[in-house]
Amino acid sequence: MFRFLVRRTLGALLILLIISALTFVLFYVAPRDPARAACGKLCTPQTLALVRHNLGISDPLPVQYWHWLVGVFAGRDYTGLGHCPAPCLGYSFTNHEPVLGLITDRFPTTLSLSIGSAVVFVVFGVGTGMIAAVKQGKALDKIASSASLVGSSLQIYIVGVVAMYYLSDEWHLLPRPQDSAGFTQDPSAWFKGLLLPWLVLALIFTANYTRMTRSQLVETLSEDYVRTARAKGLSRRTVFFRFAWRGAMGPIVTILGLDIGYLLGGAIITEETFGLHGIGALSIKAVRDNDLPLLLGVVLTAAAAIVVANIVVDAVYALIDPRIRLA
Amino acid sequence: MNTPFLSVRDLRVAFSTEDGVVRAVDGLSFDLAQGSTLGIVGESGSGKSVTSMAILGLHDREHTDVDGEILLDGKDLLTATERELERLRGNTMSMIFQDALASLSPFHTVGRQIGETYRKHTGASRHEARARSVEMLRRVGIPQPDLRVDDYPHQFSGGMRQRAMIAMALVCDPQLLIADEPTTALDVTVQAQIMDLLKDLQQEFGTAIVFITHDLGVIANIADDVLVMYGGRCVERGTRNQVLRTPQHPYTWGLLGSMPSLDGPVDVPLSPIPGLPPSLLNPPSGCRFHPRCAFAEKVHGGLCATDSPPLEINGGGRGTACHLTAEQRRDFFVDYATPQPN
Numbered sequence: 238m239f240r241f242l243v244r245r246t247l248g249a250l251l252i253l254l255i256i257s258a259l260t261f262v263l264f265y266v267a268p269r270d271p272a273r274a275a276c277g278k279l280c281t282p283q284t285l286a287l288v289r290h291n292l293g294i295s296d297p298l299p300v301q302y303w304h305w306l307v308g309v310f311a312g313r314d315y316t317g318l319g320h321c322p323a324p325c326l327g328y329s330f331t332n333h334e335p336v337l338g339l340i341t342d343r344f345p346t347t348l349s350l351s352i353g354s355a356v357v358f359v360v361f362g363v364g365t366g367m368i369a370a371v372k373q374g375k376a377l378d379k380i381a382s383s384a385s386l387v388g389s390s391l392q393i394y395i396v397g398v399v400a401m402y403y404l405s406d407e408w409h410l411l412p413r414p415q416d417s418a419g420f421t422q423d424p425s426a427w428f429k430g431l432l433l434p435w436l437v438l439a440l441i442f443t444a445n446y447t448r449m450t451r452s453q454l455v456e457t458l459s460e461d462y463v464r465t466a467r468a469k470g471l472s473r474r475t476v477f478f479r480f481a482w483r484g485a486m487g488p489i490v491t492i493l494g495l496d497i498g499y500l501l502g503g504a505i506i507t508e509e510t511f512g513l514h515g516i517g518a519l520s521i522k523a524v525r526d527n528d529l530p531l532l533l534g535v536v537l538t539a540a541a542a543i544v545v546a547n548i549v550v551d552a553v554y555a556l557i558d559p560r561i562r563l564a
Numbered sequence: 565m566n567t568p569f570l571s572v573r574d575l576r577v578a579f580s581t582e583d584g585v586v587r588a589v590d591g592l593s594f595d596l597a598q599g600s601t602l603g604i605v606g607e608s609g610s611g612k613s614v615t616s617m618a619i620l621g622l623h624d625r626e627h628t629d630v631d632g633e634i635l636l637d638g639k640d641l642l643t644a645t646e647r648e649l650e651r652l653r654g655n656t657m658s659m660i661f662q663d664a665l666a667s668l669s670p671f672h673t674v675g676r677q678i679g680e681t682y683r684k685h686t687g688a689s690r691h692e693a694r695a696r697s698v699e700m701l702r703r704v705g706i707p708q709p710d711l712r713v714d715d716y717p718h719q720f721s722g723g724m725r726q727r728a729m730i731a732m733a734l735v736c737d738p739q740l741l742i743a744d745e746p747t748t749a750l751d752v753t754v755q756a757q758i759m760d761l762l763k764d765l766q767q768e769f770g771t772a773i774v775f776i777t778h779d780l781g782v783i784a785n786i787a788d789d790v791l792v793m794y795g796g797r798c799v800e801r802g803t804r805n806q807v808l809r810t811p812q813h814p815y816t817w818g819l820l821g822s823m824p825s826l827d828g829p830v831d832v833p834l835s836p837i838p839g840l841p842p843s844l845l846n847p848p849s850g851c852r853f854h855p856r857c858a859f860a861e862k863v864h865g866g867l868c869a870t871d872s873p874p875l876e877i878n879g880g881g882r883g884t885a886c887h888l889t890a891e892q893r894r895d896f897f898v899d900y901a902t903p904q905p906n
């Protein structure tokens with residue numbers, strides 16, 4: 238397991254390196270000049286050149302990338318802004334705040350949003366999927382299956398807006414979503430501010446987990462080893478959880494890991510819909526402002542979330558299924 | 565014959581499917597005494613496995629109708645509650661399956677799977693169950709059982725998996741063992757070892773065995789009594805020697821004719837049974853074998869297509885379900901069994 242983790246971590250670093258380089262290149266392919274935006278309305282060629290120098294974008298591309306990389310691993314000095322200790326992701330072009338600080342500032346919102354909704358959709362999705370699998374072909378199964386089909390066709394920018402309008406503004410059932418100081422500062426405000434986004438996100442994701450849990454369980458329940466377990470005299474319940482569920486878990490954990498990784502990377506549309514200020518909102522800002530350091534920061538955060546989620550999924554999968562361990 | 569340990573009376577199993585009702589077993593009866601072996605032979609879809617699932621009560625209760633009587637040591641299994649059946653399964657009656665790799669859980673060690681049965685029925689501790697698993701693995705001939713007990717099934721070879729499965733089935737010293745094609749997926753040498761193992765264990769524990777197979781060679785090796793099934797019905801039964809040496813039913817002749825013989829002339833072609841096993845959704849009228857039977861036209865009045873022949877049992881449980889007269893059978897079998905070199 239240790240060797241596996243080392244190998245995967247090295248692989249992950251390589252992936253992040255490639256992604257950062259690609260982002261760099263793509264940023265300069267776009268025919269917009271970030272210096273012009275930073276320069277403001279009264280921009281003379283002289284000030285533009287100065288801004289360009291200060292932003293560090295007058296150097297050739299590979300040199301810039303090298304400086305950025307060195308900054309990440311060893312820290313970097315900026316004229317006028319001072320030393321930025323490693324891991325340094327640079328300073329935002331637009332407001333000269335350290336990118337790392339911006340990201341760590343926003344990350345708790347995204348983390349709360351993702352993990353909170355994941356708890357809701359896993360509990361409901363897997364729960365209804367299990368019931369549907371046990372009651373195969375009965376009314377309950379049919380209701381769960383068709384409801385999940387409807388659920389998976391919903392879009393957050395419609396459901397979210399409709400839910401906010403009716404549930405918060407019209408009927409006052411749930412508080413309007415808002416940023417909070419964080420779980421540790423004020424748990425009650427944190428919970429109230431995120432409840433509606435959790436439920437709406439869960440509504441959309443639950444469907445997928447219901448369908449997946451159901452189909453996986455239907456498959457494993459017909460496996461030979463489940464029959465053997467029954468032939469040994471084990472009860473239906475024991476066989477269901479110890480054998481069938483164990484077999485169904487792998488694919489569910491895989492998708493769950495990827496979904497959480499995706500959500501952690503910034504649920505852009507979700508955050509925009511609910512007016513929350515997490516990584517997703519930050520990425521929109523970075524793109525709008527042509528802010529390369531910030532853009533690199535959020536892209537790497539998203540990529541790291543997905544890469545880490547993948548490693549965790551693989552490790553968990555190996556715990557579930559011994560056949561993976563030795564391969 | 566002492567009182568049978570397992571007694572099946574007029575067993576009927578029908579599944580309701582979307583296309584209609586499938587009568588997988590249609591009036592099957594047999595007895596099995598303690599310590600003896602009954603071989604059930606037949607093609608795929610003849611109702612062999614369905615019978616074994618019905619005995620264990622593992623059929624899908626919602627879509628299956630089971631009628632008749634299955635008495636295990638005097639207790640009717642068809643009226644038993646699920647809890648009673650759970651107490652019997654793995655304990656008094658147990659089963660080994662064909663594909664040991666698919667039938668063992670890939671997620672648990674072999675030792676845990678064997679010990680699990682033991683703990684369920686004896687309430688033994690984890691530690692005792694493990695010791696028992698090692699002992700059972702040793703008894704079925706797994707080398708270094710104290711090490712292999714912590715292996716997973718995929719780390720075992722095919723033959724070892726089947727041995728582990730047998731260890732799991734016998735861990736509670738069951739009085740009835742149902743073996744559903746336990747050697748079919750194995751190569752011939754391993755097959756022979758497994759058969760020997762089963763015979764040794766049967767001698768040691770006095771287990772009654774129902775041995776299900778499509779392989780007459782295997783039957784000749786292990787069975788005391790033989791029951792030949794076709795289309796969900798018993799077409800012929802008797803002792804091993806009666807059924808294999810002097811078969812009375814054209815279907816049994818066909819089965820024997822499809823097997824190569826080691827002591828006959830080598831240039832005799834095999835004579836497979838023409839046609840396909842019958843659809844149980846819409847079985848042939850009369851005798852279910854008649855569309856494939858070379859002798860149906862010899863029966864007076866075309867009876868085979870209209871009337872189902874009853875299973876006529878004479879002394880000692882010998883029986884055949886065929887419209888041919890005893891005389892005809894004797895004559896035809898002599899013709900049929902005489903090698904025709906080409």
